Amino acid sequence: AAGNPTSGGSGGGIGKQKLSIALNHRYSFSDTYYNGNEKIDYTYLQASDFHFSSLNLKYGITDKLTSTLELGYFESKTKTFNDIKSKAYGLGDAVLGLQYAFKINDGLSIQPNINVTLPIGKFDFISNGVVFPIDFQPSAGSYRIGGGFSSSYIFKNARWRSSLFASINYSAPVQSERVSYYKYGNLYLSGISISFRVWKKLNV
Numbered sequence: 568a569a570g571n572p573t574s575g576g577s578g579g580g581i582g583k584q585k586l587s588i589a590l591n592h593r594y595s596f597s598d599t600y601y602n603g604n605e606k607i608d609y610t611y612l613q614a615s616d617f618h619f620s621s622l623n624l625k626y627g628i629t630d631k632l633t634s635t636l637e638l639g640y641f642e643s644k645t646k647t648f649n650d651i652k653s654k655a656y657g658l659g660d661a662v663l664g665l666q667y668a669f670k671i672n673d674g675l676s677i678q679p680n681i682n683v684t685l686p687i688g689k690f691d692f693i694s695n696g697v698v699f700p701i702d703f704q705p706s707a708g709s710y711r712i713g714g715g716f717s718s719s720y721i722f723k724n725a726r727w728r729s730s731l732f733a734s735i736n737y738s739a740p741v742q743s744e745r746v747s748y749y750k751y752g753n754l755y756l757s758g759i760s761i762s763f764r765v766w767k768k769l770n771v
Contacts, residue, residue, distance in 0.1 A: 570707025571639040587625040618642040635664040657689030657705040684711035733757040
């Protein structure tokens, strides 16, 4: 899909007037496709992959309210069809967000969040005179709004920790002269994880 890769979870607050800066890189490769639980031969493409880097900023407005910003860049975004590989690259989108940390008790916390995606990136990538398809562009080409929550629970012995998240992302129609109307479907994400602290600074 076009635009920044989406991931779940929002993390906790960082404290009032504190700034967090992180650089992230993600690689993805796909060559197997399913319709529901059934594996299918997807004739549109053989394989796809991308290298995506992002700058992620967090700033604590209060001890519980945190603002976030993500700026992304695709070093490469490739698709293979009939053994021919096509490559796009360029600036992704900007994602602005807010998250609030509720501490329910000593072990349980919940962080609702909301975010808005601004289509500032490359959306009309051209190679050899050919404009790449919409779903191959570095930018999504449309505004998006999303929201959800993440939650974590630390067990009494403080060595076990469980986390879960759920989110939904809604897209406005694509703004482009190339299509009369194009809209991405809604995106729903959820997940759960359990970690164990082996040593003071090592979790598995």
